[in-house]
Amino acid sequence: MAEAHQAVAFQFTITPEGIDLQLSYQALNQIYLSGLRSWKKRVSRMRNSVIKGVYPASPSSWLFVVIATLVTMYMHSDPSMGLIAKIQQHLLNVSLSAQGQTVVSALVFSTLLWLSLILALRFCLKLLLSYHQWMFERHGQISNTTKVWVTLVRLFSSRKPLLYSYQTSLPHLPVPAIKDTLSRYLESVRPLLSDVEFKQMTELASQFESTLGNRLQRYLKLKALWATNYVSDWWEEYVYLRSRSPIMVNSNYYGMDFLYVTPTPLQAARAGNTITALLLYRRKVNREELKPVGRVPGTVIPLCAAQCERMFNTTRTPGAETDVLQHWQDSEFVAVYHNGRYFRLWVYCAGRLLSPREIEYQIQRILDDSSPPQPGEEKLGALTAGDRIPWSQMRKQYFTSGVNKRSLDVIEKAAFFVTLDDEEQGMRGEDPVKNLDCYAKSLLHGKCYDRWFDKSFSIVIYKNGKNGLNAEHSWADAPTVAHLWEYTLATDAFQLGYTEDGHCKGQVDRSLPHPQRLVWDIPSEAQVQRSLAVAQALADDVDCHVFPFRDFGKGRIKKLRISPDAFIQISLQLAYYRDRGGFCLTYEASMTRLFREGRTETVRSCSNESCDFVKAITGRHCPPLHCMRLFQLASEKHQNLYRLAMTGAGIDRHLFCLYVVSKYLGVESSFLKQVLSEPWRLSTSQTPVQQMELFDLKNHPDFISLGGGFGPVADDGYGVSYIIVGEDMINFHVSSKYSCSETDSHRFGAQIIKAIQDIMTLLSVDSKTSSSSKSTAQPETKKLL
Missing domain, CATH: 3.30.559.70 (Choline/Carnitine o-acyltransferase, domain 2)
Incomplete structure (x- = not known):
């Protein structure tokens, strides 16, 4: 075989005259070039390690500090306030001249000063990246604090970063207060439980907080102090790698x-x-x-x-x-x-x-x-x-x-x-x-x-x-x-x-x-x-349905000053209500990559506000303006839930880690057991698009991505993935199981389309009404003046 011959760099045979050595120069040349590539990669990795190791400073800044120190000493001033002299005392046994010892001492001091400045800069950058209030400010209403913060972040990160330059400067994921998590959890399940069930769940949560919860929380905070991320390693191991079912x-x-x-x-x-x-x-x-x-x-x-x-x-x-x-x-x-x-x-x-x-x-x-x-x-x-x-x-x-x-x-x-x-x-x-x-x-x-x-x-x-x-x-x-x-x-x-x-x-x-x-x-x-x-x-058993929605996209939604993601998530709630006649626990994937080694958090999209809107729009006697107001409240609530999830104040990862700690301690919690056994009958995710902006969709409208999808999480539920492409298109991927008689991906897809169209019709009518009201009010205003 050709590849077998090429793999042999040399051959030798023993003859009466001695050893006959035969070299394959082509193979040796390939080995040399392959090894050269390997060494180039090693050198590149070492270089990158140095560059990102001193970020946000640069390696050349060390030379600047050294020169500045030497120049200051030449001007008969001591920038070290006696430290250089103390360093020089430890160099007495070194066979150098007095001037050489002074220079070496200055180099040691400059290096220590440089490293201290890097640590200080990195600490400041970490503090800046820990500020997340900018996410909660209204569009167009940026506070002075946030404006100053943006300026400082740009100043600290003005140098072109490598892929991993920010890793050590990213903040650690905080552990939320257990009281806040339980409060948010109870609020999220309120529309899904009857009054009796909600009362029982409230009592379970209260009992958990006053007894076992605080003990588990202490262990979790201890892990957060020690680990880079208190969630990610357990999430990877117990949610993915320990699963014994087919992937x-x-x-x-x-x-x-x-x-x-x-x-x-x-x-x-x-x-x-x-x-x-x-x-x-x-x-x-x-x-x-x-x-x-x-x-x-x-x-x-x-x-x-x-x-x-x-x-x-x-x-x-x-x-x-x-x-x-x-x-x-x-x-x-x-x-x-x-x-x-x-x-x-x-x-x-x-x-x-x-x-x-x-x-x-x-x-x-x-x-x-x-x-x-x-x-x-x-x-x-x-x-x-x-x-x-x-x-x-x-x-x-x-x-x-x-x-x-x-x-x-x-x-x-x-x-x-x-x-x-x-x-x-x-x-x-x-x-x-x-x-x-x-x-x-x-x-x-x-x-x-x-x-x-x-x-x-x-x-x-x-x-x-x-x-x-x-x-x-x-x-x-x-x-x-x-x-x-x-x-x-x-x-x-x-x-x-x-x-x-x-x-x-x-x-x-x-x-x-x-x-x-x-x-x-x-x-x-x-x-x-x-x-x-x-x-x-x-x-x-998997029932997949993929369909592009072309009636409108984020362009028309954003003109109404509404988050496209909130618009779609509320539409999914309406579609599910019409499809199944009720509400369910809904999972929307959100990222926590604002923190080091962050992965995901759950946005519980089924809220009291979204349920109120769905009941109103499906009712017969609700005025359009009232429906619109309820939609605005639901949209604002969803955006706030998403921001909380992104900034480390989510519910589910915290409860999950508390459950893992309880298993390590060998203690049982009926509250945690019930929480983690609740099925996600509607699991949703948005696929990001144009992250790199390698081409312009306006000039190349045919190069539209279909996005991607996943299987249903619950046997009697739906998996919905969507990608908002350009200004005028949304692609959906719906999955369910044929074995469940209550689900049908094509039927649910039709309900999604109808829900999106109905909500847009409602918002558009209200928008036109508001515009006409302003135009008719104009003459009245003149009369009053």
């Missing part, structure tokens, strides 16, 4: 391609550009060239970028009790699945990244390979789709040595996973609505064996050139993956581009070794079939 559908989520555009119909070409764009993003992450990811729109406030660290070269490995996230520093290959076979595709050659055209060439080689799968190979990926314990047992039994371990290592250590799907997907054909639903299901679970659900993310390239991604949830949340995917799509379409005949650009080295087939020895396929049966039953 497919239940945990993993998906992202879609452009809605209207497919840059090329060639599968290999789309794979070439997509893989290249992802690797370019990885290069930016490694070099820390990205801005601190996802700055809050319209502000200079950075967000925690810790989730980027495990984006590539990461996999989730199964265990008997808990899974483990494994991350490798680097990987020069990707794992590819096609037609039941697994391949290793090297994406670097002699230390350089292959061109998009070369990657396309290699992908085409895989597509043209007609060799059949080995026994047990085709459906091996089903192990990652089924229950975790059987997968851990199978792994321990068959994948700890030999060819199976080597092949599994290739998949797990790969930069990411690529599936070359033999289907066509997208909004196409005579039934585009149904085809979008099929597209969503394909990305969410596929055939249950043609994805590797344990990888940090898997890329799917379809036969007609469409693509998509499936992401594992434990290592990061959707905004981080959305940032990656937005860069990938934009780079693919607008920077890398394609030739007129749809191929990737660039030159091809046709001497590249063939992609390497992975070898397997699977003695028994029984467990693979059992995992596949579990996964298939789960996949068949």
Whole structure:
């Protein structure tokens, strides 16, 4: 095999004349270039460590402090107030002249002064970033305190930061007062409980606060003093890694391609550009060239970028009790699945990244390979789709040595996973609505064996050139993956581009070794079939519905001075009420990345105010103006709940951590047990868009993202994801389970559309009424004057 010959750097044989040494200079040159790339990366990491280690100062500022100290001493002044002399006393045994000792002492003092100034600057920046009152101020009514604060933050962060420059300056997530959390919790469940039930819950909460609650709170505050983030490690472990049920559908989520555009119909070409764009993003992450990811729109406030660290070269490995996230520093290959076979595709050659055209060439080689799968190979990926314990047992039994371990290592250590799907997907054909639903299901679970659900993310390239991604949830949340995917799509379409005949650009080295087939020895396929049966039953039960709403978007909503997110969330409450005849506990994901290692918090969107509005608009005799007033109250309440969640004053993460502490202490709390057993029948999330602004949607209106979605959280509930695209469009992803007779994704989608239209009609009528009232009032005002 060609790759086997290229892998041998030298050969030797023993002859009667001695040792005959044969060198392969080509192979040695490739080894040299590959090693050179590795050392360049190490030097780059060391350089970045120094730069971000002294941020918000710069390494060159040390020289300024040294020169300033020496100049001051030259002018016969002592800036150290005697410290330099004391340092010089400890240098008496050093064989230096008196002048040399003075200079060395000045250098030591300058360095200590410089480090002290850095710590002081970092402390000041941390204090500034701990100020969150700006989020609670009304639009256009900024206080003087906030104006001064913005100026100071800009001053302290004027230097161009690296990706992780702000990490040590971000504040720690605060532990809310237990009294405040319980009060907010009781307020959130009030519209869901009868008077008797609410009284019982109030008594449980009061009893918990006066007895066990304060004890658990003390332990939690102790952890908050010690840990970087008092929530994130427990959240990752107990919510994700300790779950023993399938991660497919239940945990993993998906992202879609452009809605209207497919840059090329060639599968290999789309794979070439997509893989290249992802690797370019990885290069930016490694070099820390990205801005601190996802700055809050319209502000200079950075967000925690810790989730980027495990984006590539990461996999989730199964265990008997808990899974483990494994991350490798680097990987020069990707794992590819096609037609039941697994391949290793090297994406670097002699230390350089292959061109998009070369990657396309290699992908085409895989597509043209007609060799059949080995026994047990085709459906091996089903192990990652089924229950975790059987997968851990199978792994321990068959994948700890030999060819199976080597092949599994290739998949797990790969930069990411690529599936070359033999289907066509997208909004196409005579039934585009149904085809979008099929597209969503394909990305969410596929055939249950043609994805590797344990990888940090898997890329799917379809036969007609469409693509998509499936992401594992434990290592990061959707905004981080959305940032990656937005860069990938934009780079693919607008920077890398394609030739007129749809191929990737660039030159091809046709001497590249063939992609390497992975070898397997699977003695028994029984467990693979059992995992596949579990996964298939789960996949068949998922009812997905994806639809774009084109009547209006955030442009029209914002003209009414209403938060688009609040507008949609209240619409979802109205849609659910009409669909199920009542209200339910509603989960909206909010980020806490204003804090170090922050992840998410829950916004309980079903509030007293939103329920009052829904009851009023569905009633027969409520005046429009009164409905409008109730909507305004509900909108303001939702925005306040979202701000509280973002600033560390949420409910659910605090209660979750109190519950974990109780388990460690071995004590039971009927209050916490009841709280954490309540089902989220409506789970919602907004997908961020235009985080990087790599292209203008106004000039390229066809390049609209479909966003992504996830499976339902409750068996009798809905999962709703939405993405607000541009000014005039909102895309929705709705999921539920066929096995529940009370839910129907298409029916709920229709209710969402009707709710959005009804609320907009109400607000528009009120807006017109207000305008006409002002115009008719004008003459009356003149008469009074």
